[in-house]
Amino acid sequence: MTGPxxxxxxxxxxxxxxxxxxxxxxxxxxxxxxxxxxAVLRDYCQVSDSTLSKTLSALEKTGYVSVRKGYLGKRPRTWASLTFTGRRALNRHLAALEEIAATARRAAGGCAKDPSDSGS
Incomplete structure (x- = not known):
């Protein structure tokens, strides 16, 4: 039997x-x-202010995101950026996802098609 x-x-x-x-x-x-x-991040992720705030806080605690607060005119604003650590973690995570997909494709390539399967 083969597997990971x-x-x-x-x-x-x-x-x-x-x-x-x-x-x-x-x-x-x-x-x-x-x-x-x-607001740009909230709209992109299609989440509430509260959900985005919690998400940013969680990623900030891991060191993946940096949060900066300031003002634009008289209005308070919050900006976020991905840290070097966050960028490395994202690259590793994406590489792992790609490897999982590649492994699945290789495994599926070894599957023999059932002759009784008419494709319907």
């Missing part, structure tokens, strides 16, 4: 902090820009 680890392979290491879809979407968005304003 049967050839001495170690399974890909997904990052627990980036596994949640909102955290992953946020990190991916921030990886493409230097810094983004809170």
């Amino acid at each position: 680890g049967s050839r001495g392979d170690t399974p890909p290491a997904l990052d627990r902090e980036l596994h949640h879809p909102t955290r992953l979407a946020l990190a991916a968005y921030l990886s493409a820009c230097g810094e983004a304003e809170f």
Whole structure:
């Protein structure tokens, strides 16, 4: 019987902090820009202010995101950016996802098509 680890392979290491879809979407968005304003991130992730605030706080605690507060005119604003540590973690997480997909494709390539399957 073959499976992960049967050839001495170690399974890909997904990052627990980036596994949640909102955290992953946020990190991916921030990886493409230097810094983004809170409302832009909220709208992109399609979440409430509260959910985004909790997500940013969680990623800030891990050191993956840096949060900066300031004013634009007289209005308070919050900006977030992906740290170097966050960028490395995102790259490793994406590489692990790609490896999982590649392993699945290789495994599916070894499956013999059932002759009774007419494709319907």
